Amino acid sequence: MKKMKLFAASMLLFSACIVMAQRAEHDVTNVWEPVPEVITPGDGTAPPSDAIVLFDGTSLDSWISDSGKAPEWTIDNGAMTVKPGTGGISTKQGFGDVQLHIEWRAPEVVKGDGQGRGNSGVFLMGLYEVQVLDCYENETYPNGQAASIYKQHIPLVNACREPGQWQTYDIIFTAPRFSENGRVTHPARVTVIHNGVLVQNNVELWGTTEFIGLPTYKAHDDKLPISLQDHGDLVSFRNIWIREL
């Protein structure tokens, strides 16, 4: 009986040792730092608590016109709309690696076709365009359609809503890196989610957006303003926020 008890006790000790050894092994791969900052996520309309709001529907204070003056784009009902002929607008603040949320709407009254229908654009660093275009039943060259990286990458699908409806872009952008002698060491990369659908999956940019000719890189600052294009169409934007990465 005494032997039995001794055996049971040693088995218990043995099991405890195994558990402790496993726990120690488990702990070896636990990483405790850095502890992610606690933020409050957005709820579909409100941005995340750590976002910089670039347009809240009431003011263009964060923006400047291509002319260097205050933007003349119109604000109505929580949205800003291109005022054709007044030029594009850019953020006063420069940005590098970012997560950008922007909502856009092509005019409900359809005018023109191809590239002439609801054309605008989101220019990351003012140089790399994610195309904005009414591509609902509107044929154009696919590397110039909505959510294309203009003249570089065709979107994986056409996720356009009908003109007059609000659409979302969630863009994750990694700025290019340059060596001291001005060569690109890490090309820019972009992910685009259009209306909740992944359409650009971390694609590598070939250089700046060019209307004519091939894209190339030219060394630039780490942070540059984001621009919205005046392409002559009454495209509207709202709920624009950004998180620096």
Ligand code: MG
């Ligand atoms: Mg455009």
